[in-house]
Amino acid sequence: xxxxxxxxxxxxxxxxxxxxxxxxxxxxxxxxxxxxxxxxxxxxxxxxxxxxxxxxxxxxxxxxxxxxxxxxxxxxxxxxxxxxxxxxxxxxxxxxxxxxxxxxxxxxxxxxxxxxxxxxxxxxxxxxxxxxxxxxxxxxxxxxxxxxxxxxxxx
Amino acid sequence: xxxxxxxxxxxxxxxxxxxxxxxxxxxxxxxxxxxxxxxxxxxxxxxxxxxxxxxxxxxxxxxxxxxxxxxxxxxxxxxxxxxxxxxxxxxxxxxxxxxxxxxxxxxxxxx
Numbered sequence: 317x318x319x320x321x322x323x324x325x326x327x328x329x330x331x332x333x334x335x336x337x338x339x340x341x342x343x344x345x346x347x348x349x350x351x352x353x354x355x356x357x358x359x360x361x362x363x364x365x366x367x368x369x370x371x372x373x374x375x376x377x378x379x380x381x382x383x384x385x386x387x388x389x390x391x392x393x394x395x396x397x398x399x400x401x402x403x404x405x406x407x408x409x410x411x412x413x414x415x416x417x418x419x420x421x422x423x424x425x426x427x428x429x430x431x432x433x434x435x436x437x438x439x440x441x442x443x444x445x446x447x448x449x450x451x452x453x454x455x456x457x458x459x460x461x462x463x464x465x466x467x468x469x470x471x
Numbered sequence: 472x473x474x475x476x477x478x479x480x481x482x483x484x485x486x487x488x489x490x491x492x493x494x495x496x497x498x499x500x501x502x503x504x505x506x507x508x509x510x511x512x513x514x515x516x517x518x519x520x521x522x523x524x525x526x527x528x529x530x531x532x533x534x535x536x537x538x539x540x541x542x543x544x545x546x547x548x549x550x551x552x553x554x555x556x557x558x559x560x561x562x563x564x565x566x567x568x569x570x571x572x573x574x575x576x577x578x579x580x581x582x
Binding site (some may be wrong): 328329330331333335336337341342345351354355356357358359360361423438440442 | 485555562563564565566567568571574576577
């Protein structure tokens with residue numbers, strides 16, 4: 317199949333979440349590999365501590381291999397830190413390999429941790445570019461509010 | 472879809488009032504007055520939001536009827552939803568676990 321990838325398009329996703337924890341702790345959950353191993357990855361995947369490498373400083377590289385619980389299928393995510401301002405701001409590039417050894421679409425993740433006293437408001441933004449070729453490689457099946465909205469509208 | 476169109480779709484979706492208007496229009500056409508009802512906003516403010524949605528191609532308005540009901544247009548949403556929602560689902564699964572994780576480590580650190 318020939319797939320000339322070509323047009324790139326800008327995309328953005330924003331998620332805001334409040335956590336019942338001081339922001340130092342929420343920041344550490346992103347920057348301490350032992351803690352990242354406790355939560356990172358989509359539903360149905362785990363990320364063992366042994367498969368995480370992080371050099372948490374601007375210009376430092378990170379990688380985290382997610383393992384599917386069902387069958388051990390592995391998916392590598394990686395990037396480079398751009399900004400590390402504990403405990404309030406973290407910026408890094410982020411990409412997942414569509415298949416082993418193949419570079420994935422790179423996006424930039426920006427996380428702002430706001431101190432709300434006993435709680436922390438985490439504002440997560442992912443922005444990036446995607447080629448038409450890459451889009452076709454993407455597995456479907458992950459939907460939620462907006463996708464469902466679009467679906468309902470098409471009926 | 473052109474780049475410009477996609478940017479305007481994103482800009483349009485970035486606002487909670489406009490998303491609420493789209494949600495409302497899923498259940499059918501509505502006039503500006505009907506759309507304004509749930510909000511503590513003036514009609515001109517709602518009209519302004521509608522213009523943004525119209526420019527993004529998410530909403531169209533009847534040219535014939537005097538009250539010009541608004542209708543949802545599905546096209547642009549599918550494209551945006553595809554990218555953003557794929558990653559939203561990815562992260563939200565993890566953030567649910569992060570929530571649990573933060574609870575656990577705090578309980579664990581208590582004497």
